[in-house]
Amino acid sequence: MNGMTVWQPxxxxxxxxxxISALAERRKLSVSGHETKAGLGHPVDAKESLSxxxxxxxxxxxxxxxxxxxxxxxxxxxxxxxxxxxNQMLAFEPPHLERFYGTESTGTIxxxxxxxxxxxxxxxxxAARDFLLGFAAVSGREMCLNLAAV
Numbered sequence: 455m456n457g458m459t460v461w462q463p464x465x466x467x468x469x470x471x472x473x474i475s476a477l478a479e480r481r482k483l484s485v486s487g488h489e490t491k492a493g494l495g496h497p498v499d500a501k502e503s504l505s506x507x508x509x510x511x512x513x514x515x516x517x518x519x520x521x522x523x524x525x526x527x528x529x530x531x532x533x534x535x536x537x538x539x540x541n542q543m544l545a546f547e548p549p550h551l552e553r554f555y556g557t558e559s560t561g562t563i564x565x566x567x568x569x570x571x572x573x574x575x576x577x578x579x580x581a582a583r584d585f586l587l588g589f590a591a592v593s594g595r596e597m598c599l600n601l602a603a604v
Contacts, residue, residue: 526564
């Protein structure tokens with residue numbers, strides 16, 4: 455990332471401010487977590503990067519209700535470890551692309567949802583986004599979204 459400005463916000467409000475500022479000034483902005491899926495798709499032509507890796511952690515976990523609330527930058531291995539302690543798992547079986555890309559990180563839940571990557575169980579269990587009960591985000595059109603299932 456030579457010569458690239460990297461923003462590393464610690465709150466959702468800071469993410470919103472960075473995105474809205476970039477939109478207002480028509481600056482190109484790439485968004486990443488741990489960059490484990492940077493090799494997918496076309497390269498992004500941007501001089502600034504918004505890294506969500508500081509927005510990490512499990513906010514709430516109710517194993518009896520099968521509810522897990524996490525921040526976008528939370529590593530998948532942290533989520534899978536927490537779930538396995540209660541004999542639970544992510545039903546859509548996230549693929550572990552670190553083997554293909556030669557990285558140590560398993561990526562983040564935000565990257566998984568953004569790409570909707572799912573493993574072989576997708577056919578019977580559903581895709582990653584099928585399990586979302588809600589999420590908060592800011593769009594490329596300056597819209598703050600806070601969506602929840604009703």
